[in-house]
Amino acid sequence: MPILEVNNLKKGFDNNEILKGISFSMEEGQTISVIGSSGSGKTTMLRCLNLLEMADEGTITVRGEKIFDAAAKPYSPDELRNKRLHFGMVFQQFNLFPQYTALENVTLAPSLRGDGRSASEIENRGKELLNQMGLSDRMNNYPHQLSGGQQQRVAIARALALKPDILCFDEPTSALDPELTGEVLRVIRELANTKMTMIIVTHEMAFARDVADEVMFMDGGVVLERGPAKEVITNPKHERTIQFLSSF
Numbered sequence: 001m002p003i004l005e006v007n008n009l010k011k012g013f014d015n016n017e018i019l020k021g022i023s024f025s026m027e028e029g030q031t032i033s034v035i036g037s038s039g040s041g042k043t044t045m046l047r048c049l050n051l052l053e054m055a056d057e058g059t060i061t062v063r064g065e066k067i068f069d070a071a072a073k074p075y076s077p078d079e080l081r082n083k084r085l086h087f088g089m090v091f092q093q094f095n096l097f098p099q100y101t102a103l104e105n106v107t108l109a110p111s112l113r114g115d116g117r118s119a120s121e122i123e124n125r126g127k128e129l130l131n132q133m134g135l136s137d138r139m140n141n142y143p144h145q146l147s148g149g150q151q152q153r154v155a156i157a158r159a160l161a162l163k164p165d166i167l168c169f170d171e172p173t174s175a176l177d178p179e180l181t182g183e184v185l186r187v188i189r190e191l192a193n194t195k196m197t198m199i200i201v202t203h204e205m206a207f208a209r210d211v212a213d214e215v216m217f218m219d220g221g222v223v224l225e226r227g228p229a230k231e232v233i234t235n236p237k238h239e240r241t242i243q244f245l246s247s248f
């Protein structure tokens, strides 16, 4: 059974159709990179998956459970909160809570959620995740005391702390200086090796080619081409994909 099935997602803003029927599925443990020019709808698609936006049409199914159906009645805030837990989200701008330490940023949501774990279990798990992100000596630092790359790694740990089925990244390195990009890409690569299921919107073509199992090229609100990462990046079939990749 696919871990995620997206069927015919459509989304418009002010009578302007931005997603024009996105359909794809992915298997557990897969990493998909989404590429495409500015305005093609990549962020809008991730926001619809995370239910930060409600698609106008279509369905989203996770592990066989239909978590979103545009034709269903509006979901209550409680329902939405629970459904959102299927997806973790890492944004371009790390969006950490400035008043909390790295560790508190990671443990806050699981503590508030009350999923049956004790405070010390949640804290131990938070420390483990920060260790995994190479931040064992930074747990008690506040965001302003951390570099952009460190902040982004805290944001990844924070997303993982809620045990999402699928972790989504929206251009996770594009706000970083080039010398900090590598450390973030490295931890994402390690997550791919642990078979975390991930959807990564990125402009880093070499990274997409090397780390993703598959690449999906979006253009004008549709998926124009999808295939094995190396194949799509090095030998694209569609004229628009060829054009897009030639600008890198």
Ligand SMILES: Nc1ncnc2c1ncn2[C@@H]1O[C@H](COP(=O)(O)OP(=O)(O)OP(=O)(O)O)[C@@H](O)[C@H]1O
Pocket: 013, 014, 018, 036, 037, 038, 039, 040, 041, 042, 043, 044, 045
């Ligand atoms: N809340 C909104 N209201 C109105 N228009 C929106 C809204 N969100 C997105 N759009 C429009 O949808 C289109 C697609 O935007 P989106 O952010 O999904 O593109 P993108 O592929 O992520 O681009 P980029 O590579 O620049 O991040 C753009 O034309 C944008 O202006």
Ligand SMILES: [Mg+2]
Pocket: 042, 043, 044, 170
């Ligand atoms: Mg975007």
